[in-house]
Amino acid sequence: MKRFVLLDTTPIPNNGGALSLFEYGEDFVIKLEGGKGGQLMNTRMHGSEDALAEIPCKQVAARPAARVLIGGLGMGFTLASALKHLGPDAEAQVAELVPGVIEWNRGPLGAKAGNPLNDPRTTVLNADVAQVLQAEPKGYDAIMLDVDNGPEGLTHSANTWLYSLDGLRTCARALRPKGLLAVWSASADRQFSQRLNQAGFKAEEVQVYAHGNRGPRHTIWICQLKSAAGKA
Numbered sequence: 001m002k003r004f005v006l007l008d009t010t011p012i013p014n015n016g017g018a019l020s021l022f023e024y025g026e027d028f029v030i031k032l033e034g035g036k037g038g039q040l041m042n043t044r045m046h047g048s049e050d051a052l053a054e055i056p057c058k059q060v061a062a063r064p065a066a067r068v069l070i071g072g073l074g075m076g077f078t079l080a081s082a083l084k085h086l087g088p089d090a091e092a093q094v095a096e097l098v099p100g101v102i103e104w105n106r107g108p109l110g111a112k113a114g115n116p117l118n119d120p121r122t123t124v125l126n127a128d129v130a131q132v133l134q135a136e137p138k139g140y141d142a143i144m145l146d147v148d149n150g151p152e153g154l155t156h157s158a159n160t161w162l163y164s165l166d167g168l169r170t171c172a173r174a175l176r177p178k179g180l181l182a183v184w185s186a187s188a189d190r191q192f193s194q195r196l197n198q199a200g201f202k203a204e205e206v207q208v209y210a211h212g213n214r215g216p217r218h219t220i221w222i223c224q225l226k227s228a229a230g231k232a
Contacts, residue, residue, distance in 0.1 A: 007108060010100025021104050028109055043112040045210040046077040048184060048218035052144050053081035055222055056180040060141040066090040071129030072146040076105045076113035083119050092122050095129035102126060130162050133174045142180045143171055150185025151192040163192060168199035172225055181223040188219045202226050
């Protein structure tokens with residue numbers, strides 16, 4: 001019988017909480033607060049994380065030296081998907097706030113996603129994605145946000161700003177012309193859709209299965225600036 005085996009626990013900076021990595025048979029699971037909370041993610045269900053990168057990266061892959069930013073490393077599947085769909089001259093930056101998550105991806109989690117941190121196109125930043133966005137006006141062809149549990153949040157109250165009107169406008173300023181913003185969420189959120197519109201985005205809401213064509217469905221917003229959409 002499979003059981004959860006605790007491998008490591010790492011603190012969430014400026015939060016007081018912690019994330020725990022478990023082995024569960026052939027899979028790995030990350031839980032909140034030393035395993036007392038529910039599963040945040042696991043290596044068996046990552047279809048929506050793959051789609052978060054596949055949809056925008058396919059659209060920007062032909063651009064010379066395409067540059068993308070992923071907010072949240074997670075288990076590495078979004079990064080792996082981005083690299084799969086980007087060209088050889090692209091750069092994929094990943095901003096991950098929790099140092100332990102980066103180390104897990106360099107260790108036991110790496111092989112599950114194909115060791116994307118070893119790809120020479122990858123740059124890993126141990127930083128808050130909000131600070132990276134503020135420092136990079138017109139820096140990216142695509143931005144993919146998979147931070148916390150999406151706009152609802154679970155692990156870090158500071159993430160609320162990222163999904164606020166100010167945060168979304170910062171994302172808009174960080175995009176290059178005709179750049180794309182993709183946002184992952186565990187569930188649909190009408191108020192968030194309205195904020196995207198207020199921030200100047202034309203957004204398409206896509207429902208994606210977490211595991212192939214079954215299991216829970218997650219929401220991905222694919223967003224283009226209205227000014228760019230009008231010129232397309």
